[in-house]
Structures are given as C-alpha cells and as structure tokens.
Amino acid sequence: MTIGRRQFLKAAGAAGILGLLGSSYRIFAPGELEAFTEHKTGASSASRRMSLVVDMKGFPDEASYNKCVEACNNTHNIPHIEDEKHEIKWIWPEKYENAFPDSSDGHLPEQIEKMKFLVLCNHCDKPPCVRVCPTKATFKRPDGIVAMDYHRCIGCRFCMAACPYGARSFNWSDPRPFIKKINPLYPTRTKGVVEKCNFCADRLSRGERPACVEASNGALIFGDLNDMDSDVRKTLRAKYAITRKPDRGTLPGVYYIIGGSSND
Amino acid sequence: MSDKGKAIFVLVIFLAVAAFPFLYNRAASSASPKIELNTPVIDAMRVKQCILPKEKMRHDHMQLLNRWRDEVVRDGQREFGEIDGVKYEKSLQKTCLHCHSNKAEFCDRCHTYASVSVYCWDCHLAPKENKP
Numbered sequence: 001m002t003i004g005r006r007q008f009l010k011a012a013g014a015a016g017i018l019g020l021l022g023s024s025y026r027i028f029a030p031g032e033l034e035a036f037t038e039h040k041t042g043a044s045s046a047s048r049r050m051s052l053v054v055d056m057k058g059f060p061d062e063a064s065y066n067k068c069v070e071a072c073n074n075t076h077n078i079p080h081i082e083d084e085k086h087e088i089k090w091i092w093p094e095k096y097e098n099a100f101p102d103s104s105d106g107h108l109p110e111q112i113e114k115m116k117f118l119v120l121c122n123h124c125d126k127p128p129c130v131r132v133c134p135t136k137a138t139f140k141r142p143d144g145i146v147a148m149d150y151h152r153c154i155g156c157r158f159c160m161a162a163c164p165y166g167a168r169s170f171n172w173s174d175p176r177p178f179i180k181k182i183n184p185l186y187p188t189r190t191k192g193v194v195e196k197c198n199f200c201a202d203r204l205s206r207g208e209r210p211a212c213v214e215a216s217n218g219a220l221i222f223g224d225l226n227d228m229d230s231d232v233r234k235t236l237r238a239k240y241a242i243t244r245k246p247d248r249g250t251l252p253g254v255y256y257i258i259g260g261s262s263n264d
Numbered sequence: 265m266s267d268k269g270k271a272i273f274v275l276v277i278f279l280a281v282a283a284f285p286f287l288y289n290r291a292a293s294s295a296s297p298k299i300e301l302n303t304p305v306i307d308a309m310r311v312k313q314c315i316l317p318k319e320k321m322r323h324d325h326m327q328l329l330n331r332w333r334d335e336v337v338r339d340g341q342r343e344f345g346e347i348d349g350v351k352y353e354k355s356l357q358k359t360c361l362h363c364h365s366n367k368a369e370f371c372d373r374c375h376t377y378a379s380v381s382v383y384c385w386d387c388h389l390a391p392k393e394n395k396p
Contacts, residue, residue: 141340147338149337151337187357190386205342
C-alpha cells in the first residue's frame with residue numbers, strides 16, 4: 001500500500017488537531033486548574049483544624065508580646081535584620097489599623113489605639129498562597145496547618161503577593177550571619193526562599209505546644225477547632241472574637257478577642 | 265585521497281586531547297577517602313550499629329534522606345522506628361549528625377573526593393565542634 005503526499009499531509013493534520021483537542025480538553029478539564037488544596041467544605045469530624053486565639057487581655061504591655069516573639073525567633077533561628085525591606089518575621093506586633101485595616105474608621109477607643117496585636121500566618125482554610133505556589137512548596141496539611149517545604153521553594157514570591165496578611169518573608173541574603181543565637185535542633189533557611197510561621201508543626205509532633213503559646217502565659221490559646229472540647233472552641237463559644245480581613249474569604253485560623261468584648 | 269596523512273594526524277591529536285582527562289586521572293589516582301567513624305557518641309555505644317546495614321547506608325543514604333525529607337515535611341511522619349529500645353527520628357540534624365557529629369571527616373571527605381556538592385548544609389546545621 002502506498003500513500004500519496006496529499007493523503008499523508010491530511011492524515012498528519014488531522015492527527016495534529018486531534019492531539020491539540022485532546023490536550024486542551026485535559027488542560028481545561030474541571031479541577032485541573034484548581035491549585036492543590038485539601039480544603040473540604042463542612043470539615044469532616046475526622047480532620048483536625050489547628051487554630052489560635054489571641055486574647056488581648058493577656059497583652060497589656062510590650063514585654064508581654066515581646067516574650068512570644070522572642071520565643072518564636074529563638075526556636076526557629078529567625079534572623080534579626082535591621083533593614084525593614086529585608087527583615088524576616090514569623091510573628092510580630094502590629095497596630096490595630098494595620099492588623100484590621102477594613103474595620104478601622106479612625107474612631108478607636110484610646111485603649112485599642114495603644115494596643116499592639118500579635119500577627120502571624122493565619123493558616124487559612126482557603127489559603128491563597130497554596131493556590132499560587134507553582135511548585136507546591138506551600139501546602140495545606142490535613143490538620144489545617146499551611147506548611148512549607150523549603151526544599152521545593154524556588155523563591156518566586158507569588159505566595160507573598162497572594163497573602164493578604166503580609167505573613168511571609170523572603171530571604172534576600174544568607175540569614176545565618178543575622179541569627180543572634182543558633183538553636184542547633186532546628187535548621188535555618190537559605191538565601192532565596194520564602195518563610196513563614198508553621199504553627200510549630202515539629203513541636204506539635206512531639207506533643208508540645210507552639211513556642212509562642214508556651215511563652216504567652218495563657219494569652220495565646222491553641223487547639224483543634226473541630227474538637228468541641230478544645231480550649232480554642234470553648235474560648236470562642238464564650239467570647240466574641242474577630243479575624244483579620246474576613247472579606248478576603250480566606251477563613252483565617254487565628255482569632256482575636258479584643259478587650260471590652262469579653263464576658264468577664 | 266592525498267590528505268589521508270593530514271586527516272590521520274588531526275584525528276590522533278583529537279583523540280589524545282579527548283582522552284587526556286581520563287588518562288590523567290588514571291595516572292594521578294589519589295587514595296580513596298577514609299571516613300572517620302569515631303565520635304564520642306559512637307564510642308559510647310554498646311553495639312556499634314547504624315540504623316541500617318553499613319553497605320545499605322553507603323549505597324543508598326541519599327535516597328534515604330530524600331525519602332525522609334518528603335515523609336517528614338509533607339506527610340508529618342517523623343518516627344523511623346526502634347532499634348534495641350532506642351527510638352530514632354527521621355532527622356538529619358537530630359539523628360544522623362547526633363552520632364556522626366564529625367561532618368568534616370564523615371560527610372565531606374567522600375563528597376569532596378567524589379566531587380559531589382550537596383546543599384543540605386545551606387539550611388541544616390552541622391554540630392559546632394566541627395566547623396567546616
């Protein structure tokens with residue numbers, strides 16, 4: 001059997017079109033464009049949802065929140081860099097108008113205006129950073145913690161652009177010279193990766209509480225939001241709490257109880 | 265074919281240049297590295313054994329570390345298991361380097377010899393007493 005030139009070209013063209021159609025169908029198939037999230041609507045009872053409640057009653061002065069920041073910095077080998085553009089932060093104090101810009105109308109009680117709110121990664125239920133990460137270096141664990149795999153991070157900083165809370169920092173240089181006291185039990189990061197709070201996933205695996213919670217004297221309450229008897233759940237049942245930038249739809253896992261709204 | 269001689273001449277030169285690195289390495293073969301196993305922790309061990317047989321570790325440690333990395337970071341499975349009543353964690357810093365605290369004599373010697381540059385140490389910390 002012989003095949004003519006015209007026949008060959010026709011067959012090749014048809015095959016090409018079929019191929020294109022096939023692959024484009026796969027590219028745009030439902031779910032293919034969805035980034036990797038393990039979010040489940042109506043969380044099942046089996047899955048845990050780690051979350052944190054910040055009770056502002058427990059943070060009357062600078063020392064009270066600095067203790068928590070210090071504890072985190074020392075545990076995770078976080079460098080202290082003076083230059084604001086290069087600084088690395090996992091948990092840090094912020095003024096009300098910066099922490100809750102959507103709900104500040106400029107008429108704040110004096111007491112709240114003076115307060116500093118500890119802010120950190122919100123470990124969102126619907127984390128935009130996870131959706132944008134091209135290498136799946138940032139991912140959501142089944143227990144709700146938004147974790148990072150620094151081995152995979154290529155430093156593209158999409159996640160930093162996506163995070164509405166500014167909870168991520170980029171290592172513009174080798175962080176090691178800026179670490180005051182190295183904790184030999186925890187790694188450092190390297191130049192060119194993004195980093196953020198990990199809810200002390202390694203401490204949790206050993207049955208310990210996060211470093212900041214430990215240092216907070218009860219002002220930070222940590223636990224499983226899906227467990228009706230957990231401390232966070234009990235606290236949220238008893239007191240009115242707010243989250244940061246709720247209109248972004250990220251469903252943060254960090255709650256704030258602001259003075260004056262408590263029942264006691 | 266009057267250029268036959270020239271062609272062979274050039275070919276010989278080419279082969280000599282191409283083979284030079286191999287011949288050079290063969291002539292200047294250096295002694296294979298000796299790794300140092302004696303550290304305070306290992307010396308104190310009753311039975312001197314690694315978490316897996318020596319040959320397996322020598323051959324597969326890189327795959328093992330890669331697997332550990334994924335299991336720990338992505339799946340949260342941190343326990344390696346128990347050997348002689350001692351629990352081991354999947355951790356380069358806390359398990360491997362706990363015993364092999366001599367990174368320079370244990371890791372670096374072979375890696376340097378084999379011209380392998382690993383990026384483990386960009387983040388993971390080697391014990392203090394053995395500054396590279």
